[in-house]
Amino acid sequence: MKKYLILAALALVAATACTKTDAPELSVTNASLKVDASGGKATFSVLSNTDWTVSFTKDTWYTLSATSGHGNGFVEITVEPYKDAGARSAAFTVEAGSLSQTVTLVQNAPAPPSEIASTEIRVPAMGGTFTADIPAGFNVTTNVYWPELLTVDKVEDGRITFTVASNPHAEKGIDAANHIYVYMSDGKTMLAQIDITQSWRNVEPGELLIEEVYFTGSPIEGSASPSTDQYIKLTNNSDHVIYADGVMFVTNYITGTITSVGAYLEYPELSDGLAVNNMYVIPGKGDEHPVAPGESLILALAAIDYTASYGDGETIIEGNPNAIDLSKADFEFYDENEIYPDTDNPDVENLEIWFKASATITSLHNRGFESYAIVIPPSGETAESILNNRHWTGTYYFHFREWNFDFDLAEEDVWVIPGEWVLDAVNCSLEDSFYQNPWPAAFDAGWTHAGEYDKDPDRFGKSVLRKSQGGKLVDTNNSTNDFTPNATPSLK
Numbered sequence: 316m317k318k319y320l321i322l323a324a325l326a327l328v329a330a331t332a333c334t335k336t337d338a339p340e341l342s343v344t345n346a347s348l349k350v351d352a353s354g355g356k357a358t359f360s361v362l363s364n365t366d367w368t369v370s371f372t373k374d375t376w377y378t379l380s381a382t383s384g385h386g387n388g389f390v391e392i393t394v395e396p397y398k399d400a401g402a403r404s405a406a407f408t409v410e411a412g413s414l415s416q417t418v419t420l421v422q423n424a425p426a427p428p429s430e431i432a433s434t435e436i437r438v439p440a441m442g443g444t445f446t447a448d449i450p451a452g453f454n455v456t457t458n459v460y461w462p463e464l465l466t467v468d469k470v471e472d473g474r475i476t477f478t479v480a481s482n483p484h485a486e487k488g489i490d491a492a493n494h495i496y497v498y499m500s501d502g503k504t505m506l507a508q509i510d511i512t513q514s515w516r517n518v519e520p521g522e523l524l525i526e527e528v529y530f531t532g533s534p535i536e537g538s539a540s541p542s543t544d545q546y547i548k549l550t551n552n553s554d555h556v557i558y559a560d561g562v563m564f565v566t567n568y569i570t571g572t573i574t575s576v577g578a579y580l581e582y583p584e585l586s587d588g589l590a591v592n593n594m595y596v597i598p599g600k601g602d603e604h605p606v607a608p609g610e611s612l613i614l615a616l617a618a619i620d621y622t623a624s625y626g627d628g629e630t631i632i633e634g635n636p637n638a639i640d641l642s643k644a645d646f647e648f649y650d651e652n653e654i655y656p657d658t659d660n661p662d663v664e665n666l667e668i669w670f671k672a673s674a675t676i677t678s679l680h681n682r683g684f685e686s687y688a689i690v691i692p693p694s695g696e697t698a699e700s701i702l703n704n705r706h707w708t709g710t711y712y713f714h715f716r717e718w719n720f721d722f723d724l725a726e727e728d729v730w731v732i733p734g735e736w737v738l739d740a741v742n743c744s745l746e747d748s749f750y751q752n753p754w755p756a757a758f759d760a761g762w763t764h765a766g767e768y769d770k771d772p773d774r775f776g777k778s779v780l781r782k783s784q785g786g787k788l789v790d791t792n793n794s795t796n797d798f799t800p801n802a803t804p805s806l807k
């Protein structure tokens with residue numbers, strides 16, 4: 316459109332020009348050009364009856380279609396996009412003989428968004444390198460609230476890359492906060508604020524899940540007792556690599572079932588937290604056991620190939636073709652015990668024992684009376700600190716037929732794991748023995764099972780297995796909904 320107007324103007328001038336004398340003439344139209352930050356084209360026209368030239372300071376942000384001409388003509392300036400704060404300008408001098416005219420070009424700065432862009436990011440205690448989106452189309456400067464804990468590595472158009480150091484408060488279980496402020500190049504006009512919450516832990520609730528517990532063991536042909544090929548499968552249900560170092564596997568202390576002789580234990584209310592008495596911990600300093608998204612860790616009660624014969628010279632246990640090869644497990648429960656020696660596969664790392672309830676060797680209750688959870692204590696916690704500081708005191712009541720007894724919990728091996736340490740929890744019970752869920756409803760509102768009733772011989776060879784949907788495990792914190800009971804073990 317503009318071009319047509321210019322041509323019309325040129326035609327008008329040309330019609331009158333021939334009536335003038337031969338003295339040099341020079342004028343320009345559109346002497347004040349304005350272009351917005353996105354760049355583009357701007358045109359001025361030269362009205363002259365002779366040769367003319369355009370002189371200017373060369374710069375990278377504009378190019379001219381012509382720098383000289385004869386008679387009437389026009390010059391188109393192509394302008395690059397602009398990302399800095401404050402307008403920029405250039406001047407062009409058009410000369411014809413002794414005459415000269417000046418054309419100015421002003422390019423506006425990009426307009427900041429009406430609202431400061433705000434982003435919240437949660438990062439693990441160990442830190443790492445992360446990216447965040449920022450408004451595109453600006454050259455920016457950044458400012459960091461705690462620069463000793465965060466470095467901005469790279470700023471690209473619309474994206475910032477930064478590295479976070481490890482959380483200095485992680486030992487105490489306290490999240491850390493930091494902020495990146497993003498400004499236009501003037502260092503004053505704020506474009507974005509990135510709020511970084513750094514967790515005190517490397518695994519968040521729901522990221523690592525109990526996918527499966529195989530507590531029954533595989534049936535042995537012609538025997539009432541199964542193989543002891545028990546395992547727990549933990550799976551990374553997040554979209555990023557997580558580090559399982561320090562994750563603790565616990566079992567319940569509160570009984571969830573009424574025994575076959577009618578006995579059950581009644582406990583004081585425990586509204587938030589888990590009452591536990593087995594604590595086995597994945598070793599490592601925080602970055603030793605990466606688990607890729609969708610990948611699993613197998614915790615074997617014994618890392619034995621149960622399909623092949625095993626044992627020492629005196630006791631050989633024959634291989635069971637129904638059983639599972641657990642010799643490639645990621646970790647095993649190894650309990651040093653002189654009277655009942657546990658097996659120790661040298662190729663499979665042992666879990667750290669923070670507390671074990673069994674006087675002999677830990678195994679899973681194969682009738683399904685136990686509930687299971689994974690938790691992560693702050694890095695400053697130790698077996699000693701938990702055993703010394705988190706004992707559950709109170710009184711519980713033992714009901715057996717018409718007799719009632721009360722016991723002091725202070726004398727029992729029971730500790731309270733705070734609710735905020737809990738990553739995932741699974742209640743197990745049986746229809747005919749159900750009394751109460753050991754884990755509070757906030758962590759698991761339901762329960763699952765292998766076998767239909769207490770001592771069901773058909774339970775052997777069956778696990779409790781979390782359902783999956785659309786490539787992700789189901790986790791509504793309700794095992795009745797989330798688990799398939801009586802499932803075929805996934806390692807079979």
Ligand SMILES: [Ca+2]
Pocket residue numbers: 616617647648649650657658676677
């Ligand atoms: Ca063992």
Ligand SMILES: [Ca+2]
Pocket residue numbers: 647649659660661662663664665
């Ligand atoms: Ca081992």
Ligand SMILES: [Ca+2]
Pocket residue numbers: 521738739740758790791792
């Ligand atoms: Ca859960």
